[in-house]
């Protein structure tokens with residue numbers, strides 16, 4: 001029987017019911033994280049849980065557990081479900097209260113659930129690269145918060161799906177921000193360029209791993225805004241994200257990027273990323 005976490009306790013998945021007045025259900029009033037598990041070990045869990053706590057702080061949500069308590073609970077969950085390779089989805093909402101935009105007063109207990117899902121570490125897309133479209137970024141101005149409100153991201157991803165593409169690369173007035181569920185980087189003049197970690201993007205944990213790997217391997221990086229024009233004319237384009245790791249983009253809006261193959265620097269980063277997974281979790285595909 002598949003286990004989940006409900007408010008800090010391991011329970012059978014069938015025991016979890018959502019109240020229609022849960023604020024996550026009615027307003028998307030909550031936050032979430034997705035953490036990768038390799039070889040039964042959580043990858044970069046501390047970084048994910050720090051971001052979760054930061055998101056909570058930004059929306060004035062008090063979480064009744066510390067990051068290290070949640071970390072221990074998640075490790076128990078992984079063990080209970082014998083998860084080898086996959087993800088943990090975790091979400092915390094502001095709890096159940098009669099519908100009213102303002103926070104419940106007095107406050108109510110938050111609703112915290114976590115679930116595992118087995119996902120094999122697939123290399124098919126990583127080897128060939130994928131296609132993307134560009135689209136206007138219509139989201140709010142606090143994209144640094146990993147909020148349950150994902151309508152802007154969903155509409156962008158659906159547009160990509162309808163175009164037969166893997167990802168939608170969003171831009172604000174011609175400045176590239178990020179993918180609908182990933183960060184975007186380009187290689188231009190042999191240098192990696194990626195949007196600065198500010199309110200307009202989610203500071204991806206994989207993006208942070210990538211930046212550390214670049215720093216320790218003398219790969220030049222510039223964290224600065226870049227335009228759709230620079231994107232289309234880049235030598236290489238790649239995405240980073242928890243489930244996709246480092247994923248090459250070979251075509252955008254039907255235009256071939258570089259020579260239409262995963263680029264050299266992207267491939268180097270994929271190798272470095274795999275080494276890092278092996279270092280932290282002791283596994284290699």
Ligand code: PMP
Nearest residue numbers: 181182183202204205206241242
């Ligand atoms: N940006 C957005 C909008 C995302 O949803 C995600 C998560 N999939 C990312 C970036 C990448 O973040 P991470 O590397 O932490 O998965």
